[in-house]
Amino acid sequence: MDRGEGDAQLDEEGLFMNLDGRDEASTSEQQNSQLEEGINEWSNEEDGGPRTMEEEREEEEEEEEQRAESIPRILRVNTVLSHLPPSSSLPRVTERTPLIRPASSFAGLCSTSWNARVGPSPYTAENKPKRRPFQYVGSSSSIRGGGVQQTREREPNSEDAQLYNRYRYYSRLRADVHPSEQALVIPDHVVPPQLFLPYIPGHVPDADGKQASHITIIAIWNTMMGTSLMTMPWAFGQAGFLGGLIIMLGMALLALYTATCLLTLQKTMGMEGASQELSRVCKQLVGGGALGRVLEGLTVTFSVLTLVGAQVVYWVLMSNFLFNTGEVIYDMLQGEIHNDSSNALLCPPNVTEQTGNFVAPDPVGFHHWWQQDLTVPLYLIVPFLFLLNLRDAKIFTYFNSLGAISVLVMYLFVIFKAATWGININFTDPSNTFYDPFFKNTFMCLTGTLSLAYFIHNCIVTIMQGNRHQENNVRDLSIAYTLVALTYIPIGVLFYTSFPLPKYCIVDNFLDNFPPHDVLLAVVRGFLFFQILTVYPLLGFFIRNQLFTYFLGPGHTFYLPRVMFLNALLITFSVLVAIFYPNIGFIIRWVGAISGLAYIFLLPCLTHMLALHTQGRLTYPLAMLHTVIIILGIGNFVAQFFTE
Amino acid sequence: MKKKVLLMGKSGSGKTSMRSIIFANYIARDTSRLGATNDVEHSHVRFLGNLVLNLWDCGGQEAFMENYFVSQRDNIFRNVEVLIYVFDVESRELERDMHYYQSCLEAILQNSPEARVFCLIHKMDLVQDDQRDVIFHEREEDLKRLSKPLECVCFRTSIWDETLYKAWSSIVYELIPNVKELEQNLKDFANIMDADEVLLFERATFLVISHYCTRPHKDVNRFEKVSNIIKQFKLSCSKLAAHFQSMRVCNDNFAAFIETFTSNTYCMVIMSDTTIPSAATLINIRNARKHFEKLERMSQGHLGKGHLSTHTVGVTLG
Numbered sequence: 001m002d003r004g005e006g007d008a009q010l011d012e013e014g015l016f017m018n019l020d021g022r023d024e025a026s027t028s029e030q031q032n033s034q035l036e037e038g039i040n041e042w043s044n045e046e047d048g049g050p051r052t053m054e055e056e057r058e059e060e061e062e063e064e065e066q067r068a069e070s071i072p073r074i075l076r077v078n079t080v081l082s083h084l085p086p087s088s089s090l091p092r093v094t095e096r097t098p099l100i101r102p103a104s105s106f107a108g109l110c111s112t113s114w115n116a117r118v119g120p121s122p123y124t125a126e127n128k129p130k131r132r133p134f135q136y137v138g139s140s141s142s143i144r145g146g147g148v149q150q151t152r153e154r155e156p157n158s159e160d161a162q163l164y165n166r167y168r169y170y171s172r173l174r175a176d177v178h179p180s181e182q183a184l185v186i187p188d189h190v191v192p193p194q195l196f197l198p199y200i201p202g203h204v205p206d207a208d209g210k211q212a213s214h215i216t217i218i219a220i221w222n223t224m225m226g227t228s229l230m231t232m233p234w235a236f237g238q239a240g241f242l243g244g245l246i247i248m249l250g251m252a253l254l255a256l257y258t259a260t261c262l263l264t265l266q267k268t269m270g271m272e273g274a275s276q277e278l279s280r281v282c283k284q285l286v287g288g289g290a291l292g293r294v295l296e297g298l299t300v301t302f303s304v305l306t307l308v309g310a311q312v313v314y315w316v317l318m319s320n321f322l323f324n325t326g327e328v329i330y331d332m333l334q335g336e337i338h339n340d341s342s343n344a345l346l347c348p349p350n351v352t353e354q355t356g357n358f359v360a361p362d363p364v365g366f367h368h369w370w371q372q373d374l375t376v377p378l379y380l381i382v383p384f385l386f387l388l389n390l391r392d393a394k395i396f397t398y399f400n401s402l403g404a405i406s407v408l409v410m411y412l413f414v415i416f417k418a419a420t421w422g423i424n425i426n427f428t429d430p431s432n433t434f435y436d437p438f439f440k441n442t443f444m445c446l447t448g449t450l451s452l453a454y455f456i457h458n459c460i461v462t463i464m465q466g467n468r469h470q471e472n473n474v475r476d477l478s479i480a481y482t483l484v485a486l487t488y489i490p491i492g493v494l495f496y497t498s499f500p501l502p503k504y505c506i507v508d509n510f511l512d513n514f515p516p517h518d519v520l521l522a523v524v525r526g527f528l529f530f531q532i533l534t535v536y537p538l539l540g541f542f543i544r545n546q547l548f549t550y551f552l553g554p555g556h557t558f559y560l561p562r563v564m565f566l567n568a569l570l571i572t573f574s575v576l577v578a579i580f581y582p583n584i585g586f587i588i589r590w591v592g593a594i595s596g597l598a599y600i601f602l603l604p605c606l607t608h609m610l611a612l613h614t615q616g617r618l619t620y621p622l623a624m625l626h627t628v629i630i631i632l633g634i635g636n637f638v639a640q641f642f643t644e
Numbered sequence: 645m646k647k648k649v650l651l652m653g654k655s656g657s658g659k660t661s662m663r664s665i666i667f668a669n670y671i672a673r674d675t676s677r678l679g680a681t682n683d684v685e686h687s688h689v690r691f692l693g694n695l696v697l698n699l700w701d702c703g704g705q706e707a708f709m710e711n712y713f714v715s716q717r718d719n720i721f722r723n724v725e726v727l728i729y730v731f732d733v734e735s736r737e738l739e740r741d742m743h744y745y746q747s748c749l750e751a752i753l754q755n756s757p758e759a760r761v762f763c764l765i766h767k768m769d770l771v772q773d774d775q776r777d778v779i780f781h782e783r784e785e786d787l788k789r790l791s792k793p794l795e796c797v798c799f800r801t802s803i804w805d806e807t808l809y810k811a812w813s814s815i816v817y818e819l820i821p822n823v824k825e826l827e828q829n830l831k832d833f834a835n836i837m838d839a840d841e842v843l844l845f846e847r848a849t850f851l852v853i854s855h856y857c858t859r860p861h862k863d864v865n866r867f868e869k870v871s872n873i874i875k876q877f878k879l880s881c882s883k884l885a886a887h888f889q890s891m892r893v894c895n896d897n898f899a900a901f902i903e904t905f906t907s908n909t910y911c912m913v914i915m916s917d918t919t920i921p922s923a924a925t926l927i928n929i930r931n932a933r934k935h936f937e938k939l940e941r942m943s944q945g946h947l948g949k950g951h952l953s954t955h956t957v958g959v960t961l962g
Contacts, residue, residue: 158863158865162806162865162868162869163804163805165868165869165872165873166803166804166868166872168872168876169665169872169873169875169876170665170803172876172879173664173665173668173669173879183660183661183664184661184664184665184803186804187769187804189769189770190769190804284736
């Protein structure tokens with residue numbers, strides 16, 4: 001359909017003012033007031049224009065009103081604007097037509113004075129401040145005695161002024177566009193740098209919105225520190241003493257190397273410019289098209305798989321912590337006293353108990369309704385029905401720091417306990433209760449667990465983009481990995497070495513080796529419960545976001561029914577696993593092996609080799625090295641099948 | 645017969661944004677990429693009277709596009725007056741870009757050999773300041789070489805600085821058939837009226853076609869500013885289903901008149917002599933209108949030249 005002259009773009013509704021004889025007085029007055037309001041609004045918005053145009057507009061308004069007085073009402077509309085001749089294709093509306101903007105409430109605005117709305121001005125003619133819009137420097141020229149011959153000290157900012165002019169015009173064009181569309185949005189590199197920051201008196205902000213190295217390092221540490229911490233002692237035990245140490249160090253180095261590969265992929269490819277998202281770089285590498293789509297699909301699949309695995313583990317842990325917290329509170333209410341609480345240790349139910357009070361699962365009363373494997377997972381559904389369906393996940397990120405506190409507390413706790421228990425390990429005599437061979441054939445449990453423990457590869461590029469000194473990226477990553485290793489390894493090794501019961505008693509969540517009423521751990525469990533409570537919806541949000549973006553494109557909107565459906569699936573899955581197979585060691589090592597294979601081994605090595613190949617820098621030794629890494633990854637995955 | 649201006653380029657090169665800005669249209673979502681019969685164009689906007697701008701996207705499904713070049717070629721490329729081809733400066737697939745460009749040129753040679761070709765190297769704000777000239781000249785050489793035997797004129801543009809406006813102004817300037825004559829007449833007009841400056845704007849886009857200043861002005865960006873302001877005003881007006889006809893701004897120091905002039909143009913007259921009543925200027929403009937319209941009609945009918953007569957002297961004082 002030809003859209004007319006190109007001057008006026010009528011939309012389908014055909015907003016059209018009536019020029020009928022009927023109701024002339026009232027409707028035309030309303031229309032005039034709307035029109036005036038439109039002009040006033042428009043001219044009030046343009047407060048940043050150069051002086052001449054400000055004057056122009058003010059004068060124009062005044063002039064229009066002057067002229068308006070002397071001409072009958074109907075024609076007021078016609079002095080400055082002329083209407084299109086009525087044509088049969090346009091609908092005629094007899095009553096007041098609504099404006100596109102919901103401005104009908106402003107209809108009365110022009111008739112009341114500005115003062116009546118905001119109060120009288122506190123400034124008199126003498127003390128009126130000479131304020132100018134931000135893009136001007138130099139004194140404001142005054143109208144008296146100046147006019148067109150103004151001082152032009154603002155020459156240096158004429159470009160800024162023009163940019164601002166353009167920005168306003170383009171914003172106008174965008175008025176009817178969905179905010180998520182990127183067209184005509186002013187990009188950061190175009191905005192003059194001095195405009196970037198709001199000025200807060202007394203506060204010296206970071207000029208570029210980036211963070212210092214130590215904050216990046218802490219962010220990485222916090223992100224990597226997860227539930228695998230509690231699995232560490234058990235996992236370490238699965239690999240034997242020496243085997244465990246070698247694997248822990250080796251995995252840390254390997255994961256660090258491949259994370260560095262991913263981080264520097266863009267540079268290896270020779271792509272200049274700002275750091276881009278990993279998926280985009282990979283797409284660039286592969287060249288787009290069908291292969292790119294497949295690659296993207298694989299990326300999403302593995303990412304979602306990791307997140308779902310993490311969610312399931314979280315649900316099991318939450319049930320655990322909630323259960324224990326409930327037990328503590330119940331015991332306190334019942335007034336039970338545990339006299340050797342500080343030294344109590346547990347062995348899991350299918351091994352004979354040694355010491356300490358062990359609350360036997362009493363099938364009647366409170367304990368009937370409060371069982372870790374049966375009922376508590378179901379009770380957990382209640383808060384999540386609401387939390388998971390929230391649209392915006394930002395609120396949950398604030399609680400992330402609770403996890404860091406819990407980790408520190410656990411760390412100190414383990415050191416303290418290890419100090420009290422002393423070394424309880426024996427390397428030579430198989431009949432000793434504390435015997436631990438140097439190497440065990442269940443080492444793949446450790447490798448699988450560590451694959452998840454050192455996993456940050458899917459978001460390392462995003463986190464590092466905020467680093468202020470990009471040249472320090474690799475250094476900061478190395479420091480972060482060292483810190484993480486220094487957290488995991490001592491907890492695993494110390495706890496395992498000093499544990500005073502037979503080593504097979506160590507559970508894959510070492511907090512379970514302590515009875516519920518241990519005060520310090522009760523507090524730790526409480527913290528962790530609350531932290532996981534807030535991380536679970538965050539994971540749900542990521543899963544939702546990735547799946548919907550992949551299938552529906554980046555413009556997808558929040559549509560409650562399908563979000564609820566997805567959440568119902570996720571919760572059902574988590575609850576079923578928590579009830580029937582709450583074995584987090586198993587889940588962690590499998591999820592770790594699968595996603596590790598994809599993200600820690602395959603993706604970095606393949607893309608690194610491909611990037612080097614396109615640059616012509618792929619040498620034989622490098623190719624061999626990376627192929628070996630890939631084989632290790634595949635072996636890690638396959639070995640998971642072979643534990644007994 | 646309407647002649648076409650084809651705006652072509654790879655997907656994502658900025659054509660729709662450019663068109664939105666120049667023509668003050670709302671940004672159209674491109675729904676009909678794979679439209680029914682031959683509707684790959686999104687919009688028809690008329691400008692300069694008898695030219696119609698067609699926006700044509702060259703990206704996305706390559707196989708389809710290749711096919712399209714073959715089957716719909718005559719339809720699209722006939723009666724083309726101007727081809728504006730947009731290149732994205734940060735595109736990594738230069739080979740493919742050039743390939744498409746050359747296919748377009750071939751089609752143009754076959755169907756509309758008289759067409760003018762303009763190449764816009766777009767998104768220059770993404771290139772660092774010191775490299776812009778170098779990169780532009782490099783691309784320009786390549787394009788000139790590839791375009792033979794057709795001649796192409798290259799511009800470098802970015803929507804975030806004045807280069808977009810200047811490029812389109814230049815393009816429109818070259819499309820006006822008798823622009824030199826127009827300028828001469830404008831000069832006479834300005835002198836007769838004692839105006840500070842007289843500008844001619846194209847009607848649909850408010851791009852400055854030509855201007856004449858008797859008194860120089862320091863703000864070099866004033867054309868773009870006026871153009872943007874008026875386009876914003878037109879946007880507001882269009883919401884009230886009104887279209888812009890004229891504007892008058894009077895002040896202690898100057899008077900500015902923006903009036904519809906000929907069927908394709910608006911004129912803007914700046915008078916700093918405030919003793920001249922505005923009615924006089926309006927009469928002058930009205931009389932000049934007839935003359936310029938005749939000029940336009942003559943140029944379109946390729947008749948002889950004309951002179952601004954002294955009827956317009958009319959009502960000046962002193």
